[in-house]
Amino acid sequence: MSPDIVGLVHGAINDKTGGFAAIVPAKFITETIDLAPSFNGKYVYYYSTGKIWSARIYKNGFPWTVISNFDSKGIAQEMGTLKNGNGTLIIYNEKGEVISEDSYKKGIFQGSNYVNLKGL
Numbered sequence: 001m002s003p004d005i006v007g008l009v010h011g012a013i014n015d016k017t018g019g020f021a022a023i024v025p026a027k028f029i030t031e032t033i034d035l036a037p038s039f040n041g042k043y044v045y046y047y048s049t050g051k052i053w054s055a056r057i058y059k060n061g062f063p064w065t066v067i068s069n070f071d072s073k074g075i076a077q078e079m080g081t082l083k084n085g086n087g088t089l090i091i092y093n094e095k096g097e098v099i100s101e102d103s104y105k106k107g108i109f110q111g112s113n114y115v116n117l118k119g120l
Contacts, residue, residue, distance in 0.1 A: 047072050047094065054079070056089075062107050063089050071096040088113065 038061040045053040051074050055067040066089050069079040077096065081087035085107030091099045103110040 042067070053094075054092075056082075059085065059107055062109065063102075063104065064107060 039058045040060065042055065042057050044055045047053050049072065051072065052068065052070055053072075054069045056063050057065040057067065062085070063082055064085050066079045066082045069077040069090065069092060071077050071092070072094060077092060078090055080090040080101065082089045082104055086105055087103075089102045089104065091102065093099050101113040103113060
């Protein structure tokens with residue numbers, strides 16, 4: 001059975017009481033991505049505990065260089081080879097399970113080598 005894409009989470013707000021997400025129905029995903037501003041610069045993702053999860057540099061809205069990946073205890077995890085828009089980026093969930101290994105070439109997403117839908 002192949003998975004169906006029903007929507008896109010394009011924003012989230014988390015606090016001590018829980019979290020809220022902005023979700024776009026599948027038929028509007030392309031339009032939402034096209035309208036999204038192109039982000040350039042360093043972005044750091046954090047666990048709800050405040051510890052660093054991952055740090056990346058973005059160019060034109062795409063991951064350009066991965067700087068670090070950490071588990072929830074602060075232990076470094078494999079981050080992939082993404083540098084200057086070329087290579088792989090390994091993405092983990094909060095449990096430290098690999099969700100996907102995404103490939104990029106010249107800053108353009110090429111696809112995922114591995115997708116763990118159970119990890120979402």
